[in-house]
Amino acid sequence: GQKFMPEMMDKVRTLRKKYPSLDIEVDGGLGPSTIDAATSAGANCIVAGSSVFGAPDPAQVITLMRGSVEEAQKRS
C-alpha cells in the first residue's frame, strides 16, 4: 500500500477546524504506529489494508484504531 504521508496531516487539521462534523478519511499506511497522527489531526474514517490483513490478530488492530478515533474525538 501507499506509505503514510505525515505532511498531509496539516491539511486534515485545517479541514477539521473548519468543519467540525465532516467525515475526513485518511488512506495509506495506517496502522498502530501511524494512527494517532491521523486521528489527532482530525481523521475519523480510517482505511487500512496491510496493517489489518497482515496482522496475526486483525480484530485487535481494528479495535486499537477505533479506540484512537474515539480518544481523539473525546479530546476535541
Ligand SMILES: O=C(CO)[C@H](O)[C@H](O)COP(=O)(O)O
Ligand atoms: O484500497 C486501497 C487501494 O486500492 C487502499 O489504499 C489500500 O488498501 C491501503 O493499504 P495500506 O493500508 O496497506 O496502505
